Amino acid sequence: QVQLVESGGGLVQTGGSLRLSCAASGRTFSSQAMGWFRQAPGKEREFVAAISWSGTITYYADTLKGRFTISRDNAKNTVDLQMNSLKPEDAAVYYCAAGDNIAALRRGVANYWGQGTQVTVSS
Numbered sequence: 001q002v003q004l005v006e007s008g009g010g011l012v013q014t015g016g017s018l019r020l021s022c023a024a025s026g027r028t029f030s031s032q033a034m035g036w037f038r039q040a041p042g043k044e045r046e047f048v049a050a051i052s053w054s055g056t057i058t059y060y061a062d063t064l065k066g067r068f069t070i071s072r073d074n075a076k077n078t079v080d081l082q083m084n085s086l087k088p089e090d091a092a093v094y095y096c097a098a099g100d101n102i103a104a105l106r107r108g109v110a111n112y113w114g115q116g117t118q119v120t121v122s123s
Contacts, residue, residue: 002026002112004096009117012086016121020081022096022114029098032112034072034079035105038092038119045095049081050105059102083119091121 008020020036035050049060049070058070067086072079079096094117097110104110 002029002032002098004098004112004114006094006096006114006117009094009119011120011122014087014121014123016086017082017084018086018119020083020094020096020117020119022079022081024077024079024096024098029077030074032098033101033105034070035097035099035102035110036070036079036081037095037097037108038090039095039116040089040092043092045108047106047108048094050099050102051079052102057102059106086119086121088121088123091119093118 003025005023012018033052036048037045038048039045051058051070051072055072067084069082096114098112099105099110
């Protein structure tokens with residue numbers, strides 16, 4: 001069992017940065033691939049980024065490469081999402097998720113989900 005709690009969301013101006021963090025509890029965290037998703041009002045939830053259990057492999061949505069960076073610290077049971085050069089279209093509720101592997105997360109298949117944290121980008 002893994003419980004996920006996101007933090008770090010808030011209001012930022014266009015071009016600004018935010019760092020989201022996801023704190024995990026549970027003994028199986030280090031064996032799970034981790035990912036970030038987002039959902040804007042009226043839109044479907046979309047994949048943002050994922051990282052392997054070891055942290056050595058990362059994968060990003062094509063449109064976000066170069067602006068977002070995912071990382072994890074298995075000693076601290078955390079996974080972070082650094083978001084730079086934010087745009088109004090990045091505004092959404094961001095969710096942390098744990099899954100079997102990156103391929104599953106890319107398909108939206110996760111074993112555990114967090115409650116989400118709101119990111120608002122002002123223009």
